[in-house]
Amino acid sequence: MKRFWICASILAAPAAAGAADADPIGKWRVADGTATIQISRCGQGMCGKIAWLADKGLDENNPDPRQRSRPLLGLPILSVEPKGSNQWSGTIYNAKDGQNYAANLALRSETVLRLEGCLSGTKICGAEDWTRVR
Known part of the structure; x- marks a missing residue:
């Protein structure tokens, strides 16, 4: 068992080092491949917008009826x-x-960004990996 952990640590080291040097700014394809999100700097943080969609449409599911006609x-x-x-x-x-x-992003490597999200005020959560688009 001890040998497994030593090997796993050695194999994981380059990925961790690569993640430290990587930058999340850029385009990321969501897990199901239906959208690409463009992440940019916004002040001290980052912002993301929908840059590509497989199915273009409107924000029809928005709880605010005034925003349901805006393009995605x-x-x-x-x-x-x-x-x-x-x-x-x-x-x-x-x-x-x-x-x-509520969202948490973690850069796993130069090409993988982990998104974890929870519905605000609940324990309803989910996670997926986004892949960098080159």
Whole structure:
């Protein structure tokens, strides 16, 4: 068992080092491949907007009826602040269900960004990995 942990530590070291040098600014494809999110700097934190969608449409599931006619393409959905090394926290909007979620981002490597989100005020949570688009 001890040998397994030593090997795992050695194998994991390059990925961790790569993550420290990576920058989350750029385009990320969501786990199901239906959208690409453009992450940019916004003050001390980062913002994200929908840069590409497989199915273009409107924000029909928004709880505010006045916003249901706005296009999804270009919609700002992410706002996060630094939380630690390669980690950020804030909020994300899910246009599929019209809900805002507490969001945590963690850069796993140069090409993988982990999103964990929880519906505000609940224990309803989910997570997925986004892949950098080159």
